[in-house]
Structures are given as structure tokens and as C-alpha cells.
Amino acid sequence: MTNHQKRLSVPKSWPVERKTDTFTVKAGAGPHGEDGVPLLILLRDVLGYVDSRKEARYALSEDGVLVNGDAVSDEERPIGMFDILAFPAREEYFRVFPDEGGRLSLTPIDEDAAESRLGKVEDKRQVPGGDTQLSLHDGTNVVVDEEDYSPNDSIVIDNDDKSIVAHFPYEDGALVTAVRGNHAGKIGEVDSIDVTKGSGSNIVHVSDGDEEFETVEEYVVVIDENFTDDDSSDDTVTTTGDDDE
Structure with missing residues (x-):
């Protein structure tokens, strides 16, 4: 299988320019489906922390990049809406958020805000044992022992113990x-x-x-409501460097 993705056919949410080169990085298997942006694109082309795939692999081997609280070792790992990207050594933390063009951008947040992430409930079903399983927008499944959740609600998940720390119903006034x-x-x-x-x-x-x-x-x-208090950011930039190095 090729490690390349044609720029003209990438999802609209990807923060890449489509007419500068023919190819960009192909996302690996993982959360967010086809909308997931390869981590390498964010590290190299958006943040400018690395210049090549080789440098990205070295940085990841040092466990210096956390996604939703977990160290990531795959530079092609898909990153998507509401993921938390953390660089503890730099004391820098970002939330992935759609900008007004629909493209995913990185919004700087503080360390406390980086301790949890938001998930949209897309499906709800009963599982053996009588518990309820919630399926989130990024493919995550969460098992709960109560029925007080509905599709289109949002929940906040602690990145450490993966527990639900907040619930926001989908309703008038939300x-x-x-x-x-x-x-x-x-x-x-x-x-x-x-x-x-x-x-x-x-x-x-x-x-x-x-x-x-x-x-x-x-x-x-x-x-x-804390989302509206985040500092605005212009971190989404055009791609630079070679996509297959």
C-alpha cells in the first residue's frame, strides 16, 4: 500500500494546500475515519516542530507527544475534531477545532483544559449485562451504567482514567x-x-x-462554554517540506 494521498482528494477538513504538490501524507488506520489528519502533517506543516518524517519518528520515540493523554508512536496516527494534542516538555497544549472554513486548526489551551476531551454521542445501544454503550464521533466506545444519555449529546472524558466528567444534553438552549x-x-x-x-x-x-x-x-x-474562552489561534498554515521524507 502507498504512503501517499493525492492532495486534490483529501477531505476538506485537512489543513493542507491542494495545488502546491501532487501528494501529501496518507493517514493510517485509527479514529475519526477518513476525516482524521495524519499526525505528521500537524507536527511538520502546521506547527513546524519537525522538518521530515524521520524527525517526527524520533520525536515520537521519546514519548514527547501525547494525544488525549496517551503517548503516540505512529506519525500517521489520525488526529481529528476535539482531540487534545500535548507537548509536556514544551508546556504546550492544543485542542483540535474546526475553523470558519471547516478546516481543522489547533487552538492553544492551558494544561488543565488538556486533561479531558469532548466527544459527541452518535449512537447508543444496550450491551450484555444491561449496561449502555455510547459510540462517539471518533469511534470511541464508552460503557455506562445509566440511561441518561441520548444521541447528539456531548460528554467530556478524562484523559487519565477515561471516566465521564461532564454531560451536555442536545436540546433547546444548548x-x-x-x-x-x-x-x-x-x-x-x-x-x-x-x-x-x-x-x-x-x-x-x-x-x-x-x-x-x-x-x-x-x-x-x-x-x-469554556470553548468560547479559548484564545484564538492562526496556527493552520500551508504545507512546507517534502511529504514522503
Whole structure:
């Protein structure tokens, strides 16, 4: 299998320029599906911490890069929405967040905020033993012993013991962000949810006080008000260097 991905066919969420070169790095197997951005792209092309794949592999071998609290050794490991990227030696911490163009960017956060991550509940089902399994947007499964969760809710997971530390229901008045579509990156409160009969998507009406917009239910994620307090960042940059070195 090739280690390359054509730039013109990468997902819109990837922070890469599409017309500078023919190829970029191909994401390995892992969370977030096809939307996951290879860690190498973030280390080399977004942050500029390494110049090549070889340097990235060395940095990762030193356990200096943590994703959601765990050391990562694979430079092709997919990184996606709401992941926490930590560099303890540098005392630098980032949350992966969609910008207004829908591309994933890195938002600087403090060390305390890096101790947990947000997950959108996409499915809920009973498992043997009577417990409930929640399937999150990144492919993570969480088993809980109570029913007080619904699809489209969000939960916050502690990166150390993987326990649920907060729960944000999807309902009128909830604070949400759009993660795809024309309104990607915008944040506001849910005014109303129009339920569509049949197989069509429900429509969510959102207001940020100055502007109102509507989008499909699949494009919104309930978030914590602390997300609106993060410092803004322009860390998303064009790619530099050779993609296969």
C-alpha cells in the first residue's frame, strides 16, 4: 500500500494546500475515519516542530507527544475534531477545532483544559449485562451504567482514567458549534430543532446573539462554554517540506 494521498482528494477538513504538490501524507488506520489528519502533517506543516518524517519518528520515540493523554508512536496516527494534542516538555497544549472554513486548526489551551476531551454521542445501544454503550464521533466506545444519555449529546472524558466528567444534553438552549457546512466554526445557542419526518435530516436553528443560521443536525456538536474562552489561534498554515521524507 502507498504512503501517499493525492492532495486534490483529501477531505476538506485537512489543513493542507491542494495545488502546491501532487501528494501529501496518507493517514493510517485509527479514529475519526477518513476525516482524521495524519499526525505528521500537524507536527511538520502546521506547527513546524519537525522538518521530515524521520524527525517526527524520533520525536515520537521519546514519548514527547501525547494525544488525549496517551503517548503516540505512529506519525500517521489520525488526529481529528476535539482531540487534545500535548507537548509536556514544551508546556504546550492544543485542542483540535474546526475553523470558519471547516478546516481543522489547533487552538492553544492551558494544561488543565488538556486533561479531558469532548466527544459527541452518535449512537447508543444496550450491551450484555444491561449496561449502555455510547459510540462517539471518533469511534470511541464508552460503557455506562445509566440511561441518561441520548444521541447528539456531548460528554467530556478524562484523559487519565477515561471516566465521564461532564454531560451536555442536545436540546433547546444548548451551546453548539457547527463543524461542517457553510457555517463551520460558528458558535451559538440552539433556538429550535425542526424534526423532519422520514429519512431527512432534522434542521437546527442557531443564534449567537448577532446572527442566526440554520444547519442540519449532523453538523452541530454541543460544547462547553469554556470553548468560547479559548484564545484564538492562526496556527493552520500551508504545507512546507517534502511529504514522503
